[in-house]
Amino acid sequence: MNAFVEGVRDILPAELRRRRAIYKRIRKVFENADFREVITPTLESLELYTGIEGVIDKSEMFKVVDENGQILVLRPDVTMPIARLAATRFQDTPRPLKFSYLTTAYQSKNSQSLSLKEKTQAGVEMIGSDKLFADIEMIALLIKTMQAVHIENPLIDIGHADLINEIFCEMELKAEDKEQLLSLLSAKNKVEIKRYLQSIEIDEESKEILLELSTLFGSPDEVIPTLKSLPLSSEAHQEVLKLEKLFNKLEELDLLENITFDPMLISRHGYYTGIIFKGYAGSHNALLAIGGRYDNLTEKFGQGEPAVGFALEIENILEYLNKTHYDFEAQNERIIINYNNEDNFSTAYQLAEKLRAKDYIVEIFEKNKKNEYIEFQGIDFQLSFTEDEIKIKSTKTNKEVLINRKNIDKQLDSIMLEKFEEVR
């Protein structure tokens, strides 16, 4: 039998320990900003994810048929269930709603480098606020979260769907040409854009704008002035000014060095309607987070309202942290207690409990364990005892120390702790 399933994997203790440390830090940042964690079901109805253009391709979802023949999907994304939650069970609660999550999502195809079908995502959603300042707060929160898990130089690439729409809105282009140009612009395909612009009828001004846009991205300080100098429509110009304000506020927060601006940034998730942002770590080529505004999504559930959020790709972050070798949390020390014969088991157990209460990790065995075991488990100290004495031996230094058990039974634990220091 071959029980191996492609695209999923076991998470083993060493990795899980690191994950827990990361989860803890992420949750703390989310909770301190009062985004309250929710868990939505693993199974959702297929209908939740269909009907909205470009959300997630149907073919990329895992389907399950329930006993009534209804088609369910393994949650391919967490934003949609939270939008559902907001529009249904939280319909009448005051806004904004602020939720966070840390859970798995399932997709059968994955454009990311890690071809996992089961991915862990941590994210926040703010529903019911259309303010520019909600966008700013989200971007700042994303940077803070990335820093909290020791991503040095987080880099947030920002784009805006309204800006793209307004730029294209005024141009007299056929719908198919617009679509083609947009996809070429987002691909930074200068070669094909030039060629395409020569092949269609287009006025000089639009041509100039589109050619300029094909290479226009980078620091907001440089991109915004160039955008302002282009012959854009007044609506598009308004969008530029809004973005300028956003960048100015981020500058006031000392975050501008973490920001790049790509006016032609578009997302695979079709539901983003306003600002879009993607998070990277300097010098590491993987998408670590994605977010944006999705003002039309909750409409699907009967109550349209503005919303903004982001999600961190935990596996991509772990991959990055593997490269940087950042050591998260010092581990508690490990001890083995040998009790040598059955009569001493209870004493050993009580001793273990005392040490466990001090956050030591303690195992008890009758016989000495072999060195392979001690190495594999990463044991720091071995304890054995007789009626009169306790022997502490450091597995690292091989130093030993004896403690007299008489007279000290009551303070045994504190004395033992001192003795650990002696042999360390």
Place this chain on the structure above:
Amino acid sequence: MDNICIAMAKGRLAKQAVKLFREAGIDLPEDMLDSRKLIFSLPEENLEIILVKPADVPIYVEYGTADVGIVGKDTLLEENRDLYEVLDLKFGKCRFALAGLPDRKESLLQRKVATKYPDFTRRLFKKKGEPVEIIKLNGSIELAPLTGLADTILDIVQTGRTLDENGLVVYENIRKLSARLVVNKVSMKINQSEITKIIDALEKVIEGG
């Protein structure tokens, strides 16, 4: 600042690429392709060059192992990876064409197409709305119609001489091809100034020539 890593397609394209870089004032050793080394470190230029199989260039660049790649449009169309394609290098010019024996009759069954580019071929015929059987070959595609393995081939054609000498004719020219400069999407943002410098230097030579 890490070095920028450039993946080049081994063979003819790499030769022309080295020439182009040198003309653009980027000092690659002239004889770098004479050795069997696959990786070259050029600390003065902050560059690292790796030589890989053409079909692997888009993979190295998509995964970000290489920041920049030089590869034929034929490979890009086949691999269909998520990359920025920023520059037409205007060498390695050729075209995709459908070809076969001059007297091909409409087959009663579906057309059999032999190619090194099965994915591109599948998309092409899907667009045409014609069901075909695609046979993936790894070389000497021209043999397929001659031996009866397939009745049509999709291949790159440069001068048409190989087809000619094997008695094959072009049925249809599909599209023009040439070498391209591709960039990893994240690297483009992170290493913008370094990569823009390379693009600008190369573009100047290309537009000038």
